Amino acid sequence: MPRYLASRLLQAILTTFGVMTIVFFVMRLSGDPVLLLVPEGATREHIDALRRELGFDQPIWRQYLTFLAGLLRFELGVSVVQRVPAWDILASRIPYTLALAGAALVVAIGLGVPAGVIMAVWRGRWFERPIAAIVVAGQSMPTFLTGILMIMLFAVTLRWLPSSGVDGPQSVIMPAIALGMLSMSTFARMARIAVVDELGKDYVRAGLARGLSPGKVVTRHVLRNASIPVVTIAALEIGNLLAGAIIVETVFAWPGIGQLAIQAIQSRDFLVVQAIVLFVSLVYVAVNLAADLLYAGIDPRIRFGRS
Amino acid sequence: MTGAVLDIERLRLEIDGAAVVDGLSLSVRQGEIVALVGESGCGKSLSAFAVLRLLPDAVTLAGGRILLEGRDLASLDLAAMAAVRGRDASIIFQEPTASLDPLMPVGEQIAEALTAHGVVAPRVAMQRAREMLVSIGISDPDRRLTQYPFELSGGMCQRIMIAIALICGPRLLIADEPTTALDVTIQAQILHLIRELVTARSTAVLLITHDMGVVADMADRVVVMYAGRVAETASAEAIFKAPLHPYTALLLASIPHAALAPKSRLATIEGTVPRPSSHGVGCRFASRCPLVEDKCRKETPPLVNHGDGHEAACWRSHDVGMLGVPA
Ligand SMILES: Nc1ncnc2c1ncn2[C@@H]1O[C@H](COP(=O)(O)OP(=O)(O)OP(=O)(O)O)[C@@H](O)[C@H]1O
Numbered sequence: 001m002p003r004y005l006a007s008r009l010l011q012a013i014l015t016t017f018g019v020m021t022i023v024f025f026v027m028r029l030s031g032d033p034v035l036l037l038v039p040e041g042a043t044r045e046h047i048d049a050l051r052r053e054l055g056f057d058q059p060i061w062r063q064y065l066t067f068l069a070g071l072l073r074f075e076l077g078v079s080v081v082q083r084v085p086a087w088d089i090l091a092s093r094i095p096y097t098l099a100l101a102g103a104a105l106v107v108a109i110g111l112g113v114p115a116g117v118i119m120a121v122w123r124g125r126w127f128e129r130p131i132a133a134i135v136v137a138g139q140s141m142p143t144f145l146t147g148i149l150m151i152m153l154f155a156v157t158l159r160w161l162p163s164s165g166v167d168g169p170q171s172v173i174m175p176a177i178a179l180g181m182l183s184m185s186t187f188a189r190m191a192r193i194a195v196v197d198e199l200g201k202d203y204v205r206a207g208l209a210r211g212l213s214p215g216k217v218v219t220r221h222v223l224r225n226a227s228i229p230v231v232t233i234a235a236l237e238i239g240n241l242l243a244g245a246i247i248v249e250t251v252f253a254w255p256g257i258g259q260l261a262i263q264a265i266q267s268r269d270f271l272v273v274q275a276i277v278l279f280v281s282l283v284y285v286a287v288n289l290a291a292d293l294l295y296a297g298i299d300p301r302i303r304f305g306r307s
Numbered sequence: 308m309t310g311a312v313l314d315i316e317r318l319r320l321e322i323d324g325a326a327v328v329d330g331l332s333l334s335v336r337q338g339e340i341v342a343l344v345g346e347s348g349c350g351k352s353l354s355a356f357a358v359l360r361l362l363p364d365a366v367t368l369a370g371g372r373i374l375l376e377g378r379d380l381a382s383l384d385l386a387a388m389a390a391v392r393g394r395d396a397s398i399i400f401q402e403p404t405a406s407l408d409p410l411m412p413v414g415e416q417i418a419e420a421l422t423a424h425g426v427v428a429p430r431v432a433m434q435r436a437r438e439m440l441v442s443i444g445i446s447d448p449d450r451r452l453t454q455y456p457f458e459l460s461g462g463m464c465q466r467i468m469i470a471i472a473l474i475c476g477p478r479l480l481i482a483d484e485p486t487t488a489l490d491v492t493i494q495a496q497i498l499h500l501i502r503e504l505v506t507a508r509s510t511a512v513l514l515i516t517h518d519m520g521v522v523a524d525m526a527d528r529v530v531v532m533y534a535g536r537v538a539e540t541a542s543a544e545a546i547f548k549a550p551l552h553p554y555t556a557l558l559l560a561s562i563p564h565a566a567l568a569p570k571s572r573l574a575t576i577e578g579t580v581p582r583p584s585s586h587g588v589g590c591r592f593a594s595r596c597p598l599v600e601d602k603c604r605k606e607t608p609p610l611v612n613h614g615d616g617h618e619a620a621c622w623r624s625h626d627v628g629m630l631g632v633p634a
């Protein structure tokens with residue numbers, strides 16, 4: 001276990017480091033970064049002043065070290081557009097995206113996994129079909145369409161929920177459903193496949209043979225075994241949720257980092273874009289690390305260092 | 308037959324309407340080991356699963372009765388059947404490692420056999436699991452209880468399965484090729500353990516195997532199956548001395564080969580078992596039988612009693628001696 005943990009942690013650190021390095025060099029590869037950072041039509045002196053201010057006149061290895069040192073202190077540079085530290089801008093948006101993605105994940109797992117388990121355990125029964133229909137619908141509807149349809153129904157026609165923005169906790173409901181819908185279908189399908197797969201295994205028959213009821217076999221043995229592939233999916237889906245947040249936050253005017261990313265790109269505020277990229281990568285790495293720890297918690301073969 | 312622990316009467320199992328097991332009858336008395344023998348795919352495992360109603364979804368129990376001490380298991384509901392499993396009748400499987408939940412310590416899985424029947428409280432169950440391991444001669448039982456299946460050898464997993472199967476003291480044990488997946492050196496140990504345990508407890512045993520060598524070592528009586536039907540049934544002694552079905556005779560002739568190369572099993576008989584869907588009238592062994600004659604292809608031979616409970620389904624039972632049986 002300690003070995004597994006150490007190797008996973010090391011891997012996470014290396015991944016983060018790699019992402020940061022790539023971000024650093026991509027910024028420099030795409031031409032003179034100072035030109036990217038100044039507003040259009042800036043004067044020569046203005047550009048040179050900024051170059052010195054940001055340290056771009058230094059040799060590249062020096063810049064790289066300064067960049068890494070800055071990252072360690074969460075100093076991601078100052079937004080040229082807003083004249084505020086990029087990290088402060090990002091930090092003010094993070095809670096909104098975390099709340100949205102968290103709520104979407106609750107929707108996706110809370111509905112998707114039980115739906116998948118029900119479809120697997122009671123496959124062939126009449127209620128498998130309506131559930132499967134909902135799952136297919138969730139999977140084939142584009143996120144922005146779900147969002148707009150919900151706004152029309154619940155905000156405009158029924159007036160149950162605010163149409164956009166943040167206005168109390170109920171504001172998160174529609175964006176979370178819009179964002180979580182696709183993931184919900186993925187969780188349902190994967191959970192169904194995982195449970196059906198486990199139900200066909202010998203230990204299920206053996207469990208029944210020692211007198212366990214089918215329900216006990218499922219709750220005591222099958223679900224735990226089936227959770228391993230579902231954890232894998234969860235790690236991937238959290239990444240997808242962050243990507244989907246860009247669309248959903250735009251549709252619902254939700255002030256998270258997805259919306260910020262669009263705004264920053266449009267206003268060429270590249271230090272903010274860079275901060276967002278770094279943050280999202282860190283979330284990816286953290287989520288994968290959490291998934292690795294979960295595997296170890298579930299599966300003794302991983303804990304004891306066997307495949 | 309009275310006094311039988313297990314009585315299977317004219318069992319019929321179907322897949323998509325085609326019979327995979329067709330009129331299997333057998334009985335096992337207290338303390339008796341009955342071997343069910345036949346080639347791969349002839350329906351041995353399905354017959355065993357049918358007794359405990361553990362058939363795969365695709366397979367239906369289409370006819371016959373399964374009496375456990377007089378009670379028809381085929382008519383029990385789900386809850387009543389669950390109460391029978393593991394308590395009145397148990398089964399051990401061909402793949403011991405896969406039969407254990409990989410994520411649960413084996414001790415808990417043994418204890419489950421007790422708690423599932425509400426026999427004892429969980430804490431007592433673990434103590435009883437430990438005692439069971441001691442009684443089947445497993446050293447260091449406390450460590451074994453906390454180990455996971457992947458930490459144990461196949462032979463040890465099968466011992467754990469045996470512990471699970473016998474901990475509630477069932478009247479019937481079904482062993483579906485319990486040693487096929489194990490190393491040759493372990494096979495004898497496991498068979499020895501089973502025989503010791505069931506003799507001490509007078510458990511009735513239905514032992515499924517392909518291996519006539521195992522039959523010779525273990526069985527009191529033998530039921531030979533071919534393509535879903537009983538070909539021959541007799542005491543082990545009688546069947547080795549004078550088989551009355553050509554298929555049995557050929558199985559016996561293949562033993563020396565089997566002893567040289569245990570994994571080759573019954574492959575020494577030429578041809579293959581016909582598929583269930585292709586069964587027509589006549590004897591199902593006809594395509595491979597050295598004694599085949601016209602009548603065999605036209606009329607299905609009935610199971611005829613030749614005295615002393617020695618039954619065979621063959622038109623030419625009396626000529627089987629011509630095939631030459633190993634003395
Ligand atoms: N789940 C299933 N679905 C469909 N067909 C099956 C299923 N299980 C078994 N069969 C078929 O039923 C027949 C009998 O199978 P069974 O497992 O009882 O054979 P067996 O005598 O135990 O063979 P083996 O010695 O290989 O274990 C085979 O032809 C097999 O292909």
Ligand code: SF4
Pocket residue numbers: 552553554590591592593596597598599600603608620621622623624
């Ligand atoms: S009935 Fe005919 S074909 Fe069948 S086993 Fe006997 S002799 Fe062979």
Ligand SMILES: [Mg+2]
Pocket residue numbers: 351352353483484
């Ligand atoms: Mg089998």
